[in-house]
Amino acid sequence: MKTRRPLADSTAVHDQVYEAIRQALITGRIAPGKGVSLRSLAAELGVSPMPVRDAVRRLVAERALAINPANKRLSVPSLTADRLEQLSLARLWVEPELAARAVTRADTGLVRQLQAIDADLDEALRLGDVDRYMAANHAFHFALYERAEADVLQAMAGGLWLQIGPFMRVVFGRVGADVLVADRHAEAIEAVRSGDAEGARRAIAADLSEGMDKMRIAVEAIA
Amino acid sequence: MKTRRPLADSTAVHDQVYEAIRQALITGRIAPGKGVSLRSLAAELGVSPMPVRDAVRRLVAERALAINPANKRLSVPSLTADRLEQLSLARLWVEPELAARAVTRADTGLVRQLQAIDADLDEALRLGDVDRYMAANHAFHFALYERAEADVLQAMAGGLWLQIGPFMRVVFGRVGADVLVADRHAEAIEAVRSGDAEGARRAIAADLSEGMDKMRIAVEAIA
DNA sequence: TGCAGAAAACTGTGATCACAGTATTATGGA
DNA sequence: TCCATAATACTGTGATCACAGTTTTCTGCA
Numbered sequence: 001m002k003t004r005r006p007l008a009d010s011t012a013v014h015d016q017v018y019e020a021i022r023q024a025l026i027t028g029r030i031a032p033g034k035g036v037s038l039r040s041l042a043a044e045l046g047v048s049p050m051p052v053r054d055a056v057r058r059l060v061a062e063r064a065l066a067i068n069p070a071n072k073r074l075s076v077p078s079l080t081a082d083r084l085e086q087l088s089l090a091r092l093w094v095e096p097e098l099a100a101r102a103v104t105r106a107d108t109g110l111v112r113q114l115q116a117i118d119a120d121l122d123e124a125l126r127l128g129d130v131d132r133y134m135a136a137n138h139a140f141h142f143a144l145y146e147r148a149e150a151d152v153l154q155a156m157a158g159g160l161w162l163q164i165g166p167f168m169r170v171v172f173g174r175v176g177a178d179v180l181v182a183d184r185h186a187e188a189i190e191a192v193r194s195g196d197a198e199g200a201r202r203a204i205a206a207d208l209s210e211g212m213d214k215m216r217i218a219v220e221a222i223a
Numbered sequence: 224m225k226t227r228r229p230l231a232d233s234t235a236v237h238d239q240v241y242e243a244i245r246q247a248l249i250t251g252r253i254a255p256g257k258g259v260s261l262r263s264l265a266a267e268l269g270v271s272p273m274p275v276r277d278a279v280r281r282l283v284a285e286r287a288l289a290i291n292p293a294n295k296r297l298s299v300p301s302l303t304a305d306r307l308e309q310l311s312l313a314r315l316w317v318e319p320e321l322a323a324r325a326v327t328r329a330d331t332g333l334v335r336q337l338q339a340i341d342a343d344l345d346e347a348l349r350l351g352d353v354d355r356y357m358a359a360n361h362a363f364h365f366a367l368y369e370r371a372e373a374d375v376l377q378a379m380a381g382g383l384w385l386q387i388g389p390f391m392r393v394v395f396g397r398v399g400a401d402v403l404v405a406d407r408h409a410e411a412i413e414a415v416r417s418g419d420a421e422g423a424r425r426a427i428a429a430d431l432s433e434g435m436d437k438m439r440i441a442v443e444a445i446a
Numbered sequence: 447t448g449c450a451g452a453a454a455a456c457t458g459t460g461a462t463c464a465c466a467g468t469a470t471t472a473t474g475g476a
Numbered sequence: 477t478c479c480a481t482a483a484t485a486c487t488g489t490g491a492t493c494a495c496a497g498t499t500t501t502c503t504g505c506a
Contacts, residue, residue: 012295012459037487050460053488057277061284063378071468072235072488086375093316152309152386155286156379163375235489260457273490276458294498295458 014051017041018058025064025076025162027134028169033078036065064162079167084219087164088212092205094156095141099188099204101148103197111193113143118185130172134165140185144192144204171218183207237274240264241281248287248299248385250357251392256301259288287385302390307442311435314383315428317376318364322411322427324371326420334416336366341408353395357388363408367415367427394441406430 021041024030038056042049056074059065066077077083102110121136138161145154184207191199244264247253261279265272279297282288289300300306325333340363347355361384368377407430414422 014459039486039488048461049488050462054276054280054459057280058284061281063375067488073468074488082373083375086373089320090317090376090379094313097312150305150309152286152306153313156313237489262456262458271491273492277489290458296498297458 012051013047014054017045017047017051018055020045021055021059022064022162023135025059026138026165027131028166028173029131030076030166032076032166032170035073035075037074059162062159062162064159064165076166077163079164079170079219081216081219084164084167084212084216087160088208088216091157091160091164091208091212094153094160095145095208096201096205098145098148098150098153098157100197100201101150101153102144102146103192103195103200105147105149106192106195108193110143110147111189114140114185114189114192117143118189121185130169134169134172137183138165141204144188144200167219168215171215171222174218174222183211235274236270237277240268240270240274241278243268244278244282245287245385246358248282249361249388250354251389251396252354253299253389255299255389255393258296258298260297282385285382285385287382287388299389300386302387302393302442304439304442307387307390307435307439310383310387311431311439314380314387314431314435317379317383318368318431319424319428321368321371321373321376321380323420323424324373324376325367325369326415326418326423328370328372329415329418331416333366333370334412337363337408337412337415340366341412344408353392356395357392360406361388364427367411367423390442391438394438397441406434 021030030036038049038052041056042052045052056065060067060074063077066075067073068075117136117140121133121140124130124132124136141161142154142158145157148154184203188200188203188207191197191203244253253259261272261275264279265275268275279288283290283297286300289298290296291298340359344356344359344363347353347359364384365377365381368380371377407426411423411426411430414420414426
């Protein structure tokens with residue numbers, strides 16, 4: 001099977017594979033605890049195992065995938081209450097900080113972008129489309145964080161989302177998306193619009209805090 | 224060149240390579256901005272390029288190595304003031320938290336271990352052995368953090384340390400190790416011994432804060 | 447001596463194979 | 477029908493090669 005492509009787009013295959021798996025994880029299309037393998041992923045994505053190996057290595061480093069130390073097999077980490085607590089704490093520190101920094105660099109274009117994403121998010125909620133909701137929620141937060149121009153912190157936030165993504169999907173898939181209609185996005189947008197950095201910090205902190213609380217309750221109920 | 228070894232120790236070759244490069248970075252034996260390559264690293268370590276490739280992929284994901292997007296070549300990231308500020312902020316949040324958690328799980332064995340490492344550190348300082356100092360300083364902090372039993376946070380701290388390591392070495396190599404004789408390790412050990420979580424939090428925060436301040440000044444002086 | 451331009455060396459990437467384990471499935475006997 | 481055991485399939489790991497692109501070195505002309 002010759003998969004050599006004309007490389008019209010210059011991005012390396014392993015980057016595309018990474019992005020594909022990453023999206024699958026963030027939107028929770030791969031369930032926690034589920035086992036995956038290099039060859040199965042490769043077959044699914046229509047590429048050779050080699051770039052998958054590169055992408056997986058990266059995802060393991062980001063703790064978005066785990067290696068069973070006994071048999072060295074790959075799996076999506078299953079979320080424990082302890083892990084959830086640590087991830088919550090970390091998100092609650094880094095993400096409000098990014099939001100506050102973003103405000104000082106914001107413009108009306110960002111406000112419009114956030115409003116558009118939020119509208120899409122609301123529609124996804126109304127339709128009960130969990131996949132689309134997950135993607136829109138991610139897009140909202142990172143459109144904002146991107147503006148902070150703090151690559152180290154943003155990378156940290158990205159890693160945390162990646163770890164918590166599969167979780168969210170399981171929880172919301174069971175509990176129903178209607179639980180999370182109440183977010184603080186409007187509040188955050190207003191803070192960005194009015195240049196209120198501390199307001200944005202509070203809004204994002206509240207958004208995360210409430211979301212994680214719901215997850216905590218749901219995780220306990222499931223486990 | 225047959226490098227197949229008897230695999231007496233079960234750890235995979237790419238893990239050993241990772242650890243070797245990691246140590247080289249943490250102790251600053253590879254200078255920031257310096258270019259490296261898969262094959263040169265492989266030759267240096269006496270292994271084939273394949274496990275090096277795996278290890279490097281992991282280090283890039285941890286931002287301990289960087290890929291030049293233009294020519295895709297590897298290098299050790301050079302530290303900017305902006306990057307230093309973000310890393311400081313992140314360390315200042317996560318590491319005191321780990322220290323505080325560690326205290327609640329500490330025992331006399333940990334205290335003795337920390338004292339031993341600190342003694343080694345002091346001797347390295349007296350001898351002016353920067354390599355040994357760097358290794359001992361890392362050992363001290365992570366012997367403590369290890370006890371927190373918070374793998375997510377500890378991984379974050381490890382990643383931050385990995386990013387800041389090459390930096391520290393350059394700064395202290397130029398400025399001389401005598402600048403940093405004053406640390407807060409004794410204070411931290413005492414807090415661990417007496418079970419004072421908040422004291423440990425303060426001690427580690429002060430230790431980091433003062434260390435990073437020195438680095439900030441040195442970086443500005445150099446740049 | 448200086449400087450184009452060709453040649454060689456080196457770069458990361460991807461494919462393919464071999465290997466030693468582990469897990470799964472099939473098989474045979476009670 | 478049930479269970480131990482053998483056979484098969486599948487796993488990650490490492491080695492080796494090919495390739496296209498970039499960088500460095502060498503060469504020959506002025």
